[in-house]
Amino acid sequence: xxKEDFFINQISNSKYNGDDGAFIDGYVYSMDAFFxxxxxxxxxxxxxxxSLKQIAYKSMLVNISDAIAMNxxxxxxxxxxxxxxxxxNEDLKxxxxxxxxxxxxxxxxxxxxxxxxxxxxxxxxxxxxxTKEPKYRNSVQIDDYICYTGKxxxxxxxxxxxxxxxxxxxxxxxxxxxxxxDFFYEAAKYINASMDISDGLFLDLEKLSKASNKxxxxxxxxxxxxxxxxxxxxxxxxxxxxNLKKVDNIAxxxxxxxxxxxxxxxxxxxxxxxxxxxxN
Amino acid sequence: xxKEDFFINQISNSKYNGDDGAFIDGYVYSMDAFFxxxxxxxxxxxxxxxSLKQIAYKSMLVNISDAIAMNxxxxxxxxxxxxxxxxxNEDLKxxxxxxxxxxxxxxxxxxxxxxxxxxxxxxxxxxxxxTKEPKYRNSVQIDDYICYTGKxxxxxxxxxxxxxxxxxxxxxxxxxxxxxxDFFYEAAKYINASMDISDGLFLDLEKLSKASNKxxxxxxxxxxxxxxxxxxxxxxxxxxxxNLKKVDNIAxxxxxxxxxxxxxxxxxxxxxxxxxxxxN
Numbered sequence: 001x002x003k004e005d006f007f008i009n010q011i012s013n014s015k016y017n018g019d020d021g022a023f024i025d026g027y028v029y030s031m032d033a034f035f036x037x038x039x040x041x042x043x044x045x046x047x048x049x050x051s052l053k054q055i056a057y058k059s060m061l062v063n064i065s066d067a068i069a070m071n072x073x074x075x076x077x078x079x080x081x082x083x084x085x086x087x088x089n090e091d092l093k094x095x096x097x098x099x100x101x102x103x104x105x106x107x108x109x110x111x112x113x114x115x116x117x118x119x120x121x122x123x124x125x126x127x128x129x130x131t132k133e134p135k136y137r138n139s140v141q142i143d144d145y146i147c148y149t150g151k152x153x154x155x156x157x158x159x160x161x162x163x164x165x166x167x168x169x170x171x172x173x174x175x176x177x178x179x180x181x182d183f184f185y186e187a188a189k190y191i192n193a194s195m196d197i198s199d200g201l202f203l204d205l206e207k208l209s210k211a212s213n214k215x216x217x218x219x220x221x222x223x224x225x226x227x228x229x230x231x232x233x234x235x236x237x238x239x240x241x242x243n244l245k246k247v248d249n250i251a252x253x254x255x256x257x258x259x260x261x262x263x264x265x266x267x268x269x270x271x272x273x274x275x276x277x278x279x280n
Numbered sequence: 281x282x283k284e285d286f287f288i289n290q291i292s293n294s295k296y297n298g299d300d301g302a303f304i305d306g307y308v309y310s311m312d313a314f315f316x317x318x319x320x321x322x323x324x325x326x327x328x329x330x331s332l333k334q335i336a337y338k339s340m341l342v343n344i345s346d347a348i349a350m351n352x353x354x355x356x357x358x359x360x361x362x363x364x365x366x367x368x369n370e371d372l373k374x375x376x377x378x379x380x381x382x383x384x385x386x387x388x389x390x391x392x393x394x395x396x397x398x399x400x401x402x403x404x405x406x407x408x409x410x411t412k413e414p415k416y417r418n419s420v421q422i423d424d425y426i427c428y429t430g431k432x433x434x435x436x437x438x439x440x441x442x443x444x445x446x447x448x449x450x451x452x453x454x455x456x457x458x459x460x461x462d463f464f465y466e467a468a469k470y471i472n473a474s475m476d477i478s479d480g481l482f483l484d485l486e487k488l489s490k491a492s493n494k495x496x497x498x499x500x501x502x503x504x505x506x507x508x509x510x511x512x513x514x515x516x517x518x519x520x521x522x523n524l525k526k527v528d529n530i531a532x533x534x535x536x537x538x539x540x541x542x543x544x545x546x547x548x549x550x551x552x553x554x555x556x557x558x559x560n
Contacts, residue, residue, distance in 0.1 A: 004395045006369055010376035011359070014389045022391035024356065031358040031406060033394045038362070076304065078311040079291070080360070080404035082318070089286055096290035109294045111302035114313045114404070115284045124360035124394070124404035126311060 018211060020066035020195055021127075023134040028072035030127050034059035036120035039231075044162060050175050052091055052121075056098025059123040061177050062198070064106055065233040068181050069196040070136070071188040072129035074108040079125050082118030106181070135237070139193040140212035144238035146262040149180045149251070152201055156229035177233035183254040184235055190243035190250075197234045202227040202271035204236050212238075215267025222261065228273045238264060298491060300346035300475055301407075303414040308352035310407050314339035316400035319511075324442060330455050332371055332401075336378025339403040341457050342478070344386055345513040348461050349476040350416070351468040352409035354388040359405050362398030386461070415517070419473040420492035424518035426542040429460045429531070432481055436509030457513035463534040464515055470523035470530075477514045482507040482551035484516050492518075495547025502541060508553045518544060 008017070016022035021030030034055070036042055044050045050058075060077065067074050079099060083092070103110050108127075140146070158174040161167070168174065184194075193212055197204050201222065209215060239247050244260070251258040288297070296302035301310030314335070316322055324330045330338075340357065347354050359379060363372070383390050388407075420426070438454040441447070448454065464474075473492055477484050481502065489495060519527050524540070531538040 003363065003365070003367070003369075003372060003397070007361070007363070007372045007376060007395050010373055011379055011390055014391050016356075016389070016391040022356070022358075024391070029356065029358055029391060029406075029408065031360050031393045031404075033360045033362060033396050033404070035362055035396060035398055035402075038396050038398060076296075076302070076309065078302075078309055078406055080311050080313045081287070082313060082315055082402070083283065083287070085283070087283070089283075092283060092287045093290055096287060099291055109296065110291055111294050111296035111304070111309060113311045115287050116313050116315060116318050117283070118315055118318060118402075122315075122362070122398075122402060124311075124313070126309075126358055126406040128309065 019136050020069045021072065021129070023070065023131070026130060028067055028070045028129045028131055028134060030063060030066035032063045032066065032125060034062060034123040034125070036122060042120070049162065049167060052094040053098035054175055055121070056095045057102050058176065059125060060099055060102030061179060062233060063125045063127045064102065065177065065179055065196045065198070067127050067129035068179055068184050069194050069235050070131060070134050071185065072131035072134060074106050074127050074129045076109050076111045076128040077103065077125055078111060079113035079123065081113065082116050082122040084120060085117050133188060135188055135191060135194040137193055137195050137208055137211035140208060140214045140238040140264045141192050141240065142214065142264055142266065144192055144240055144264040145244050145260050146216055146238050146264060147258055147260050148197060148201065148234050148236045149183065149256050149258065150178060150234040151257060152197065152226045152232050152234060153229045155231045156225060174231065179233060180235050180256055183251055183256045187247045187250045190239060190246050192238045192240060194235055194237035197232045197236050198230060200228045200230040200273065201236065202273050205269055206271045208236060209269035214264045216262040216269045217265050218262045219260065299416050300349045301352065301409070303350065303411070306410060308347055308350045308409045308411055308414060310343060310346040312343045312346065312405060314342060314403040314405070316402060322400070329442065329447060332374040333378035334455055335401070336375045337382050338456065339405060340379055340382030341459060342513060343405045343407045344382065345457065345459055345476045345478070347407050347409035348459055348464050349474050349515050350411060350414050351465065352411035352414065354386050354407050354409045356389050356391045356408040357383065357405055358391060359393035359403065361393065362396050362402040364400060365397050413468060415468055415471060415474040417473055417475050417488050417491035420488060420494045420518040420544045421472055421520065422494065422544055422546065424472055424520055424544040425524050425540050426496055426518050426544060427538055427540050428477060428481065428514050428516045429463065429536050429538065430458060430514040431537060432477065432506045432512050432514060433509045435511045436505060454511065459513060460515050460536055463531055463536045467527045467530040470519055470527050472518045472520060474515055474517035477512045477516050478510060480508045480510040480553065481516065482553050485549055486551045488516060489549035494544040496542035496549045497545050498542045499540070
């Protein structure tokens with residue numbers, strides 16, 4: 001067991017753990033960290049590969065992604081931000097601008113948080129989102145189709161390029177994830193279980209398998225570069241065969257590519273690939 | 281204006297900002313960071329001055345303090361924690377143990393969060409607390425008595441000792457703050473405005489003054505070592521003269537020292553002392 005899982009096992013005393021967020025009384029509560037040297041590097045900022053505004057915006061998006069994957073609409077956000085004392089007022093404005101753009105784009109309010117001085121830029125965000133019909137990881141049914149949105153692989157490829165000192169496209173999903181809010185909010189009523197793809201398809205399939213106590217029969221082999229690409233923020237979900245066509249039509253309506261990759265069966269699924277996050 | 285205030289000014293687009301937490305629909309949402317090199321130092325852990333369990337516990341208490349100062353009872357917590365990869369499973373257990381002790385002591389649930397690997401131990405916590413009668417900073421009335429609980433000064437003195445490489449008492453409030461939950465929940469109905477003392481009495485009085493648009497006439501001079509001691513987590517509040525005796529009786533009931541320091545008047549109050557937080 002890795003340290004992250006060990007710690008979570010130690011601390012989780014709650015029935016609300018185990019999904020992208022905790023659903024209580026109409027609201028979903030989710031929290032994600034976005035730290036320098038863990039999720040991005042200072043040299044990427046210095047080289048102009050990613051701006052502070054884009055970092056702030058992405059730190060919000062990775063949190064909003066959790067809300068969407070649970071079929072919840074973001075209403076409020078709290079931001080804990082640790083900022084180096086070398087940052088200028090212009091830098092602070094750029095960060096604030098990125099946070100506010102996300103709040104505008106997804107129509108929620110920033111209601112508080114904490115600001116401290118630190119040796120590096122570290123952001124933690126809590127999103128409070130609202131839903132009448134939350135979607136969980138534990139609801140995959142036998143014979144469900146397992147699907148995901150979009151195209152996987154670019155985030156890993158671009159992260160690798162960055163770590164090798166290369167440039168990447170300004171439009172890279174690694175800089176600005178594409179969230180599937182409109183598609184998912186409309187399709188959710190036909191969907192049994194869901195989660196976002198943040199650790200990579202293989203690891204996230206393993207989590208889905210464990211939560212739902214189901215295995216998967218794959219329709220074709222998934223390439224390593226597709227299955228091990230983390231920080232994709234596409235949606236992984238399961239749908240009954242009778243609803244598949246409806247979900248497919250909603251995907252077409254919003255121009256979202258739908259990948260139907262497996263069927264749920266008795267059993268369990270384990271990934272043989274480690275977590276993608278790069279280490280210091 | 282310091283950078284913290286500048287950033288908060290840039291980002292706050294919400295009527296919910298400006299108190300210890302944001303009150304929405306029966307709940308108070310608050311978030312505080314507790315970072316290595318900002319709120320504690322690694323060498324204090326290495327020297328056995330403060331344990332990982334105590335750090336985790338204090339990181340929760342400073343957040344619970346916000347909830348109490350708004351007359352709200354903690355119900356749920358989310359923890360974003362960044363942990364060095366040198367930490368052993370025993371270290372992780374100690375941290376989890378500290379978080380869980382706080383959840384037990386104050387009867388709330390840890391419902392989620394995020395765990396990542398990092399160069400140092402950095403914790404951010406969101407507390408979701410419940411109240412029927414939130415207390416704000418903006419409600420000081422003319423002629424209100426301005427009071428605070430407990431004895432101020434120890435936190436600053438002990439922090440100074442630690443920064444000079446000296447030991448401090450195991451029972452120091454700097455290691456384990458004394459929260460005034462029972463007193464405040466009972467007294468709150470008689471209280472007009474409140475906040476916790478985290479930045480130091482003088483700075484927090486300035487915030488109270490600004491939020492309520494009132495000045496203060498002090499009954500006697502407050503010493504620098506009292507007024508500039510941060511991280512005290514006592515409660516600063518205002519009360520009408522007709523309720524002062526009732527609040528005083530409740531304080532006596534719970535063995536809480538009550539300091540009546542000023543009267544609220546037209547005007548404003550400004551501290552001439554800077555923020556206490558130590559820098560890298």
